[in-house]
Amino acid sequence: MLQTALGQAALQRATMSPRLQQAVRLLQLSSLDFAQEVSEIVAQNPFLEQLDPVAEAAHDDDQASPIEPASRQADVLIEDADAPWASAAMPWPATGGMVADRGDDDTVVNRVPVATSLRPHLHVQANALKLSDRERALVGLLIESLDDDGYLRQDLSELAALAGLEPAVTEQELLQALARVQVMEPTGVGARHVQECLALQIAEIEGLRQQRMARAIIRDHLDLLATRDTDTLAQVLGQSLADVRAVCERIRHMDPHPGWRYSADPLPFIVPDVIARQDKGQWVVTLNPAAVPRVSINQACFDLFQRHRGTRHAELAAHLHEARWIVRNVEQRFHTIVSVARLIVQRQHLFLEYGEMGMRPLSLRDVAQALGLHESTVSRVINNKYLATSAGVFELKRFFSRAVHTSNGGTCSTAAIRGLIKEILDSEDTARPYSDVDITRLLARQGLAVARRTVTKYRQMMNIGMAGQRRRRQG
Structure with a gap:
């Protein structure tokens, strides 16, 4: 016969408090997401104010306590100062390399390009043409029918039915309108397949003989071009191997997706979290002021609260407690990122100096043990964090091998x-x-x-x- 009984048992279970969960989440955010998150927190908390990171850089040199290096014998000098690179406040392109300082008026907003999609770009060119109302309507119809690659995938007979013009649109009229679209920029737009797209770009090749060779290759021998079989191409075309190679190389530099140049997606920019540079033979690692949303306690609000503490306003007290925690959390985030970046540069300085051949094996465990952190913490630190160097901008993950x-x-x-x-x-x-x-x-x-x-x-x-x-x- 089954018997049931009630009992108590003590169990230990690790749980994360809401604040600890928020700290973990903030640590793994990218610099841009973190800045946005901090701005939203500041807007909701009257005891917090956000400072201009670049304006505060010189002040931090005197007031901020230095971050102790992991090893005093390390051959990497670490400075917790923002002043040495004033240009660090500028955005860094995702392709790597440094952006020069262009003056005080050259702000981040001024340097973000205005997104121009393909169709509006083509409509502007169409408006400059001398066309009748009917011709303009057909050109506009074709422009609106292009896909994101810049290709016209729909059949002309289907488009003729969609035009809704009287008298009915003929295929010849659409071909004439398509010819007008195909001479617009970017070159190759309005093509109906990849061969036509490449053929529209042949005019950019110098020399009539080279253009004829390119036209023959694109029309009849794309398979040989794809396999780089220039020997067979030279034999088939009856041309010298050197000339065929030169033309093939020119074709490979053509753009098979001309519409991508006018993608509606904004140009991605990367704001590096830390910057590494060499100074007198030593590597110097600093925080990037542009990636440092500095927050502090609003002294005026704090003084007002102190004068009226007797009112025991629980909500304001909670805001003040939260504000103090946010300030500590922001500083801890930057301390951890700089500490990890410092160790990475110390271990991988040969990679920064000599390239791939200088990369040393490095794991999350190596960094975690050296800094006394958990591997999961290191993993969050290197996620979406970037290091700017004279060799380019690298994600911190790039240094692990x-x-x-x-x-x-x-x-x-x-x-x-x-x-x-x-x-x-x-x-x-x-x-x-x-x-x-x-x-x-x-x-x-x-x-x-x-x-x-x-x-x-x-x-x-x-x-x-x-x-x-x-x-x-x-x-």
Whole structure:
């Protein structure tokens, strides 16, 4: 017979308080999202005020306490000052590289391009043409029928039925209107397929003979162009190999998606959280003022609250308590980011100086143990955080690379292996390019036991074709 009984047992269970959950969430936000979040918090809390980070930079040099380095013997000098790079307040393009200081009036807002989509751009050009009302309506219909690539995918007979004009629109009229669209900028717009798109761009090639070669390749031999079989192309066209290669290279630089240049999506900008630069042979890491929304307690509100504490206004007291916690949390966020960035630069300074070949193995555990943090904290810190250097802007995740053991008992990062593969392929004989098996053997001679399939994966990650696609006959 079953019996039931009631009992009590003590259990330990880790739970996160709402404030701790908010701190974790704020830590993993990007600099732009974090700035927006802080602005919203400041707007709701009367005890908080947001300061101009650039204007406060010089003041922070004197007032802010320095962040102690993880190792005093480290060969990296860390400064918690914002003053050395006044241009850090400017946005950094996502493609890497630094943006020069253009003066006090050159604000972030002034440098964000105005988004111009494809169709309005084409309508402006159409309005400059001398057209009848009927012709203008047909040109407008075609412009509105283009897809985001800039292609006209709909059949002309379907568009003729949609025009709704009297008398009925003929296909010849639409072809004439399409010809007007196809001479607009960007070149290649209004094409009905990729061959027509490339053919519209042939006029930009210099030389009539080269244009004829390009037209023949695009019309009849796109398959050979895709496989880079210039030897066969030269034989079929009856032209020299050098001329065929030159024309093929010019075709590859054509734009098969002209509409993408006028995407409605805004141009992405990255605001780096930290900046690394060399000063007298040492690496200096500083916070970027543009990524530092500085908040403080509003002294006027605080004094007013202190004078009327006897009223025991619970809501204001809660706001003040929250404001103090937010200020501490913001400072802790920047302290943690700088500490992690400092250690990364210390470990990976050879990568910043020499490129991929200098990348050392680095894991979340390495950073966490060195700084006394949890791995999950390090993971949140490097998420959507960027480091600006003279070599470009890198996401902090970029500096982490798995270790591969070498035959002499050492280790090498996977990033360094990719750099070595790139170096091998750059120096290969294009008449006899290396296969992936050849690359595997060359790496083994240097003490790196890398599987052939891994070499293939790394080559594909670098967008490098197979040996047959890279082969070029001499002469």
